[in-house]
Amino acid sequence: MLVTSLQRSVLLVAILASLVAFLDGSVVNVALPAIERELGGGLVLQQWVVDSYLITLGALILIAGSLSDAFGRKRILMIGLFGFGIASIACAVAPDGVSLVVFRAVQGIAGALLVPSSLAIIIQVFSTDDQPKAIGRWTAWTSAAMLAGPLLGGVFVDTLSWRLVFAINPLPIAATVIILWRVKLDHEHAHGHIDYAGAVLGAVGLGGVVFALIEQGQESWSSPLVWGSALVGCLCLGAFTIVELRSKRPMLPFGLFRIRNFGVGNLATFAIYAALSLGTLMVGIYLQEVAGYPATLAGLALIPATIVSLVLASRFGALSGKWGPRLFMAVGPAVAAFGYALMLTMGASSVDYWLQLLPGVVVFGLGLSITVAPLTAAVLGAVPPERAGIGSAINNAVARIAGLIAVACAGLIVAGPLDQAGLRRVLLVCVVLLVIGAVVSAIGIVNRNKSAVAPHAAAGSAASTAAIGPGATAPIPLTGSARAQRRSSR
Numbered sequence: 001m002l003v004t005s006l007q008r009s010v011l012l013v014a015i016l017a018s019l020v021a022f023l024d025g026s027v028v029n030v031a032l033p034a035i036e037r038e039l040g041g042g043l044v045l046q047q048w049v050v051d052s053y054l055i056t057l058g059a060l061i062l063i064a065g066s067l068s069d070a071f072g073r074k075r076i077l078m079i080g081l082f083g084f085g086i087a088s089i090a091c092a093v094a095p096d097g098v099s100l101v102v103f104r105a106v107q108g109i110a111g112a113l114l115v116p117s118s119l120a121i122i123i124q125v126f127s128t129d130d131q132p133k134a135i136g137r138w139t140a141w142t143s144a145a146m147l148a149g150p151l152l153g154g155v156f157v158d159t160l161s162w163r164l165v166f167a168i169n170p171l172p173i174a175a176t177v178i179i180l181w182r183v184k185l186d187h188e189h190a191h192g193h194i195d196y197a198g199a200v201l202g203a204v205g206l207g208g209v210v211f212a213l214i215e216q217g218q219e220s221w222s223s224p225l226v227w228g229s230a231l232v233g234c235l236c237l238g239a240f241t242i243v244e245l246r247s248k249r250p251m252l253p254f255g256l257f258r259i260r261n262f263g264v265g266n267l268a269t270f271a272i273y274a275a276l277s278l279g280t281l282m283v284g285i286y287l288q289e290v291a292g293y294p295a296t297l298a299g300l301a302l303i304p305a306t307i308v309s310l311v312l313a314s315r316f317g318a319l320s321g322k323w324g325p326r327l328f329m330a331v332g333p334a335v336a337a338f339g340y341a342l343m344l345t346m347g348a349s350s351v352d353y354w355l356q357l358l359p360g361v362v363v364f365g366l367g368l369s370i371t372v373a374p375l376t377a378a379v380l381g382a383v384p385p386e387r388a389g390i391g392s393a394i395n396n397a398v399a400r401i402a403g404l405i406a407v408a409c410a411g412l413i414v415a416g417p418l419d420q421a422g423l424r425r426v427l428l429v430c431v432v433l434l435v436i437g438a439v440v441s442a443i444g445i446v447n448r449n450k451s452a453v454a455p456h457a458a459a460g461s462a463a464s465t466a467a468i469g470p471g472a473t474a475p476i477p478l479t480g481s482a483r484a485q486r487r488s489s490r
Contacts, residue, residue, distance in 0.1 A: 009183050010125045011134055014118035015141045016176040017077055020084060020169060021111035022142045024053070027149035029284045030299045031162040038162070039097040047214045047407060050281065052101045054404035055210055056108030059203035061397040062251045064112040066194055068393070073117040073124065077180060080113025081173050088169035116393035123380060123392075135380065136317020136373035140310050150284050151306075154299030195251035201240035202251070206401065208233020213408035256383060256391065264444030265329075265379035266395055270402040271437035272333050272371060275430040277403030279340055279364075282410060282426045286418055291351040301357060305365025312366070317373030324447025325378035328370050330438050336367025337434035340427050348420035367434075378445060406433075 028035075032046040039045065068076045087107040094100035119138070126134045156164040212230035219226050244250040257263040280302065287298040320328050342360030351357055376395070383391035413429055414422035 006183065007125055007130075007134070009179055010121050011137060013077070013176055013180045013183060014122050014138055016172055016179070017081065017114045018118045018138065018142045020081075020172055020176070021057070021114045023149045023152070024084075024088070024107065024111070024166070024169065027153040027165050028053075029281050030150040030153040030288070030295050031157050031165050032285060033288050034157045034162040034295065035097075035100070039094075039100065041097045043411065044214060044218055045097045045101075046285075047410065048097075048101045049104055050407050051210055051214065051404055052105040053108040053111070054400050054407065055207050056105045056203070057111045058108075058397050058400035058404050059206045060109055060112040060199060061116060061393050061400060062202065063194060063196075063199040064116050064393055066249075066251055066393070067113065068117040068120050070194065073121045074180060074183065076113050077117045077121075078177065080110050080117070081177050081180070083110030084114065085170045085173040086110075088166045088173075092163045092165075092167035115396045119376075119380065119392035119396075131321075131377065131381070133314060133318045133321065135377045136314040136320075139317060139373040139376055140313035140369075149299075150280070150301075151296070151299030151303055154295035154297065157295035159296075195244075195247060195249060197243050198240060198247065198251035201236045201243060205233050205236035205240055206404070208236060210404060210408045213405070214411065216411070252394065253387075256387070256394065259382045261325075261378050261382040261445055262391070264440060265375060265382070266398045267444070268329060268333070268437045268441045269375060269379070269395060269398045271433045271440065272336075272375070272402075273399040274402035274406040275336070275340070275433035275437070276368070278406035278410060278413075278426060278433075279430040281407060282414070282418070282423060283343065286346070286423045287351060289418060290349065290420070290423075291347070293351075301353060302361055304358060305361050305368065308362060308365035309369045309372075312369040313373050316370050317377060320374030320377055325374035326441065326445040326447050328374035329378065329441035329445050332367050332369070332371030332374070333434040333438035333441065334367070335370060336364050337431045337438070339364025339367055340430045340434065344424055344427055346420070346423065371437075375441075 028049060032049060035049060036042065036046055041048075064076065064080075084107060087103055087110055090103040091100060091107060094103055119135070122134050122138060123131060153162070153165050156162065156168075208229045208231075210233075212226045212233065215223075215229070216226045221227055240252075244252045245254060257266070284298050284302070287293040287301060288295060293301070316328055316332075339360045339362070342363060343357060345356045347356065379395045380391055410426070413425050415425070416422065
């Protein structure tokens with residue numbers, strides 16, 4: 001793959017911008033015990049520090065995708081970077097738990113602006129044949145951020161303060177802004193329409209449901225606060241669906257899900273990222289609170305998975321561009337599930353890292369490497385390039401919402417203080433989720449071959465037209481990535 005200076009700069013910006021958002025989503029995990037010791041609040045505060053970020057990130061990432069398509073990827077990236085830097089400083093100086101949760105929610109709003117635009121500019125400047133490998137590189141670094149974050153957080157917690165977890169963010173943000181400022185993007189179109197009603201209903205709906213899932217551990221389901229917020233959340237989500245189906249320019253264009261790989265890929269994404277978020281969070285907490293690991297060692301425990309991801313993710317992304325994504329999306333989650341299963345041997349009060357944890361971490365990292373780049377390429381390759389912003393936003397929203405719901409359900413799964421039995425229940429749930437992701441991918445994902453050019457072109461154009469909504473006047477041609485899928489063997 002010959003990379004121009006523009007492509008190199010765009011890929012670096014995409015990686016750095018997403019890195020900040022993903023890193024902050026995971027780096028805080030290992031800092032949760034230290035935050036709770038200083039600010040109080042127990043498990044509920046720990047859940048809210050994670051989920052307040054994920055609520056706004058997951059709920060607003062869709063409208064962020066629309067903003068990206070409407071007002072230009074570069075402009076939205078700039079706004080997101082500045083907003084994330086300011087919110088990070090606010091988190092670093094938060095005087096109490098409530099303030100920290102509020103500032104984390106603001107961080108999530110800014111983070112929502114970063115990820116869709118990052119992937120969209122990759123689709124915009126890389127050719128059809130180069131997109132899978134570029135996405136593979138993006139995936140390798142962003143996946144590594146999710147896994148390496150706990151190590152970075154552990155070092156800060158053990159040597160200085162958990163507050164440095166947030167205070168360090170302005171440094172990579174400043175570097176990203178400088179590079180982005182020099183990037184010149186062509187074809188930055190703006191249509192100016194934003195689905196504000198959908199954004200509000202989606203955010204309130206998700207917030208209500210997640211609030212109920214977290215607070216039921218304290219108040220129980222009989223509390224009017226718990227069941228009332230759940231009811232409001234469900235009603236808002238129902239209203240959100242109706243609004244989106246009737247809107248001419250919906251924030252969530254359900255027509256995109258008629259494209260097979262997009263719909264199936266997002267279903268697999270939900271199961272896979274729910275397992276990833278829940279498993280890594282609870283293993284990190286278990287190592288500190290039960291096994292007695294210092295924060296740095298707890299973070300270091302997952303580093304082998306990061307190394308495997310960095311080395312192999314780009315390679316598997318390139319292979320999926322050549323052979324098609326189905327095999328990788330079917331095998332990868334199953335391998336990751338086996339990795340989690342190996343972690344079931346961890347002890348009740350101590351953990352032998354070399355025998356009980358390391359084998360599972362390495363196997364899990366291999367499974368993640370096989371899965372993520374082909375999954376991202378399959379989903380984004382199924383949508384037209386001019387819809388790349390919203391397509392990326394939907395896929396990332398599905399991933400973040402999956403993690404959000406999984407973390408909110410942690411109290412239900414653990415059923416009390418975290419111990420060996422609770423961790424085993426968590427790991428078994430993660431295994432089941434990953435197996436579901438593998439089965440869904442094996443059955444639903446398709447690799448298009450040359451003999452299917454004509455029918456798939458017609459279907460793709462029809463699906464693309466439907467995805468735009470009733471206001472569309474002409475079919476949109478298939479994306480280059482979709483054409484590349486035709487060349488893959490079934």
